[in-house]
Amino acid sequence: MTSGFGFELxxxxxxxxxxxxxxxxxxxxxxTPCFMPVGTQGTVKGLTASQVKSSGARLIxxxxxxxxxxxxxERIARLGGLHQFMGWDDLILTDSGGFQIFSLSxxxxxxxxxxxxxxxxxxxxxxxxxxxxIRIQEQLGSDIAMxxxxxxxxxxxxxxxxxxxxxxxxxxxxxxxxxxxxxQAKFAIVQGGLDTQLRQASAExxxxxxxxxxxxGGLSVGEAxxxxxxxxxxxxxxxxxxxxRYLMGVGRPIDLIEGIARGIDMxxxxxxxxxxxxxxxxxxxxxxxLRNASxxxxxxxxxxxxxxxxxxxxxxxxxxxxxxxxxLGPILLSHHNLTFYQRLMAEARKQIAAGTFSSWxxxxxxxxxxx
Amino acid sequence: MTSGFGFELxxxxxxxxxxxxxxxxxxxxxxTPCFMPVGTQGTVKGLTASQVKSSGARLIxxxxxxxxxxxxxERIARLGGLHQFMGWDDLILTDSGGFQIFSLSxxxxxxxxxxxxxxxxxxxxxxxxxxxxIRIQEQLGSDIAMxxxxxxxxxxxxxxxxxxxxxxxxxxxxxxxxxxxxxQAKFAIVQGGLDTQLRQASAExxxxxxxxxxxxGGLSVGEAxxxxxxxxxxxxxxxxxxxxRYLMGVGRPIDLIEGIARGIDMxxxxxxxxxxxxxxxxxxxxxxxLRNASxxxxxxxxxxxxxxxxxxxxxxxxxxxxxxxxxLGPILLSHHNLTFYQRLMAEARKQIAAGTFSSWxxxxxxxxxxx
Numbered sequence: 001m002t003s004g005f006g007f008e009l010x011x012x013x014x015x016x017x018x019x020x021x022x023x024x025x026x027x028x029x030x031x032t033p034c035f036m037p038v039g040t041q042g043t044v045k046g047l048t049a050s051q052v053k054s055s056g057a058r059l060i061x062x063x064x065x066x067x068x069x070x071x072x073x074e075r076i077a078r079l080g081g082l083h084q085f086m087g088w089d090d091l092i093l094t095d096s097g098g099f100q101i102f103s104l105s106x107x108x109x110x111x112x113x114x115x116x117x118x119x120x121x122x123x124x125x126x127x128x129x130x131x132x133x134i135r136i137q138e139q140l141g142s143d144i145a146m147x148x149x150x151x152x153x154x155x156x157x158x159x160x161x162x163x164x165x166x167x168x169x170x171x172x173x174x175x176x177x178x179x180x181x182x183x184q185a186k187f188a189i190v191q192g193g194l195d196t197q198l199r200q201a202s203a204e205x206x207x208x209x210x211x212x213x214x215x216x217g218g219l220s221v222g223e224a225x226x227x228x229x230x231x232x233x234x235x236x237x238x239x240x241x242x243x244x245r246y247l248m249g250v251g252r253p254i255d256l257i258e259g260i261a262r263g264i265d266m267x268x269x270x271x272x273x274x275x276x277x278x279x280x281x282x283x284x285x286x287x288x289x290l291r292n293a294s295x296x297x298x299x300x301x302x303x304x305x306x307x308x309x310x311x312x313x314x315x316x317x318x319x320x321x322x323x324x325x326x327x328l329g330p331i332l333l334s335h336h337n338l339t340f341y342q343r344l345m346a347e348a349r350k351q352i353a354a355g356t357f358s359s360w361x362x363x364x365x366x367x368x369x370x371x
Numbered sequence: 372m373t374s375g376f377g378f379e380l381x382x383x384x385x386x387x388x389x390x391x392x393x394x395x396x397x398x399x400x401x402x403t404p405c406f407m408p409v410g411t412q413g414t415v416k417g418l419t420a421s422q423v424k425s426s427g428a429r430l431i432x433x434x435x436x437x438x439x440x441x442x443x444x445e446r447i448a449r450l451g452g453l454h455q456f457m458g459w460d461d462l463i464l465t466d467s468g469g470f471q472i473f474s475l476s477x478x479x480x481x482x483x484x485x486x487x488x489x490x491x492x493x494x495x496x497x498x499x500x501x502x503x504x505i506r507i508q509e510q511l512g513s514d515i516a517m518x519x520x521x522x523x524x525x526x527x528x529x530x531x532x533x534x535x536x537x538x539x540x541x542x543x544x545x546x547x548x549x550x551x552x553x554x555q556a557k558f559a560i561v562q563g564g565l566d567t568q569l570r571q572a573s574a575e576x577x578x579x580x581x582x583x584x585x586x587x588g589g590l591s592v593g594e595a596x597x598x599x600x601x602x603x604x605x606x607x608x609x610x611x612x613x614x615x616r617y618l619m620g621v622g623r624p625i626d627l628i629e630g631i632a633r634g635i636d637m638x639x640x641x642x643x644x645x646x647x648x649x650x651x652x653x654x655x656x657x658x659x660x661l662r663n664a665s666x667x668x669x670x671x672x673x674x675x676x677x678x679x680x681x682x683x684x685x686x687x688x689x690x691x692x693x694x695x696x697x698x699l700g701p702i703l704l705s706h707h708n709l710t711f712y713q714r715l716m717a718e719a720r721k722q723i724a725a726g727t728f729s730s731w732x733x734x735x736x737x738x739x740x741x742x
Binding site for chain 1: 412413414416417418419421441442446449450451456457458667668670680683684685687688691692694695697698699701702703
């Protein structure tokens with residue numbers, strides 16, 4: 001166990017696997033279920049640190065791969081670590097780079113030693129090993145580090161999925177061995193594709209190791225939502241109840257609710273910011289495309305009662321900003337979408353605490369999937 | 372005189388023509404000398420309204436030409452006016468569109484009736500007359516409206532400069548005639564190129580009309596700074612001491628100081644935001660190019676003691692944002708530059724009030740022109 005880290009299970013829904021918890025790191029606590037905005041290159045795109053905080057976020061994600069390539073882990077360490085560098089005084093989780101090697105480098109070569117790949121910035125040849133990933137994450141000084149994992153595209157042959165899963169476990173062990181910072185929490189990542197037995201085997205082999213939390217990885221890579229939900233439901237029972245569970249890179253609002261109902265505590269995704277930059281707003285009753293001409297004279301906000309920066313303005317103004325290609329459109333909509341995700345998580349926590357999660361869950365399923 | 376408008380001259384420097392004043396509109400007051408950030412399309416590029424306010428600005432400029440083309444004056448009127456549309460509850464001055472017709476439309480045709488031009492957005496044929504400009508500015512609901520003027524590129528034949536100057540006076544009269552909103556202040560614009568006699572004739576013909584303030588227009592269009600300073604010095608003595616004077620579209624920090632020393636009260640310019648988006652920062656000792664490799668490991672802020680959003684971060688972080696093409700770089704540097712301009716104006720006001728402007732002016736001249 002990592003010094004200063006803990007997870008307190010505060011309530012559990014009786015009809016679903018939804019849980020209310022509090023995760024504590026060396027830098028403070030965050031209530032779960034929680035959503036982490038993604039700050040890939042040392043910034044949540046388009047927003048100042050104080051705007052990210054005003055969306056309700058307390059824990060954000062940094063991408064080890066991107067930061068290692070530019071401006072470099074050693075440089076960030078010299079400049080006081082990632083928190084200082086980006087001016088974020090709350091919690092940071094860093095991923096390991098495994099998913100980026102999978103998704104960004106079409107010429108990545110993965111061996112037992114690690115991954116060789118070409119930089120997406122300058123094409124230079126680089127290597128990322130389990131030990132290297134942990135070293136960089138220690139340079140970044142995040143509060144939670146993830147192990148390097150071997151992610152495969154789905155669908156894939158069972159033998160490849162099994163090899164990658166078993167390798168991910170061996171890499172997780174090497175990450176634990178390599179870690180020097182006793183106050184940085186370490187999370188393992190369950191792999192195994194869409195295969196129930198492989199997921200269980202992965203969970204069983206990782207949960208005997210002294211990790212602080214467990215992620216479900218390798219999902220949202222092309223499979224149908226129903227398959228993703230099934231794999232989550234088949235995996236979480238094999239994860240310890242007293243440790244946090246993190247569904248990596250997922251997803252739409254409905255996916256978060258479905259994940260919570262299956263026992264997930266933590267989420268991250270670029271959807272709220274990426275879609276916000278593209279004029280798509282999330283609301284409690286579906287999505288809105290702000291470039292649509294129907295908003296040209298609409299004096300109402302995206303969502304009445306929303307405390308975000310965008311909802312101080314009319315839809316007509318937001319549409320104008322996007323049509324006129326003004327930066328403020330992406331800025332305001334990113335803030336709205338992040339605020340929406342945080343409010344959704346806050347509402348889920350409230351419903352779990354009140355013992356009313358399952359009826360709320362049923363409502364959300366019908367409202368969020370309609371549009 | 373416009374109801375609710377006034378200008379109080381509070382102090383005058385004894386060795387230069389610098390003045391301390393307070394300009395009052397229907398929506399409140401602003402101390403002068405003052406700088407107006409430019410909000411061309413209903414947004415100061417990259418910043419929320421509250422960030423613009425936190426830079427120290429109280430009075431901003433909106434562009435009639437751009438807003439009339441998109442989203443349209445009538446639409447903004449239906450949505451409650453420009454203040455409501457963009458969420459700015461402080462003062463707004465709108466220009467008339469004269470300068471945009473001059474600078475954006477290479478196929479503009481100007482007659483005594485007005486300007487015919489092609490839209491820079493869709494190429495459609497449009498007309499802007501003195502009466503039309505005032506009508507749009509009343510739809511926008513700005514606190515100060517500018518008359519439509521005929522701007523010519525310099526150098527130009529004296530006969531063309533004279534024709535445009537005399538036409539500008541006739542157009543100014545038509546603007547006064549056309550105005551229906553008795554609470555919207557109206558400013559005239561002195562033209563006359565670099566010709567002393569024409570500038571004086573323009574000022575004399577306009578100052579007999581009941582305008583609330585007078586602008587010096589048609590400068591910063593290609594002439595040398597020394598020529599611009601000379602024209603300002605030769606024009607302001609012909610403007611009434613008890614009305615505000617506005618130097619349009621100028622300029623660099625040194626140009627503002629030189630303008631103040633020659634009796635100018637108000638400025639606007641896109642330089643702080645445009646340069647900010649291009650990684651150029653203004654400081655009290657010159658400019659900094661934040662993309663420069665020399666900043667890669669620099670833990671110091673752009674300017675110690677600056678209260679802006681950028682100066683919470685290191686130069687190394689700001690450089691990283693620009694190199695990584697993150698929106699946050701332009702956002703933070705725009706805020707820094709606007710804050711720098713506002714602090715410069717606040718310092719000028721303080722120096723005039725203390726009777727120490729002329730020695731401060733000498734210092735600024737040497738510091739700001741060195742780099």
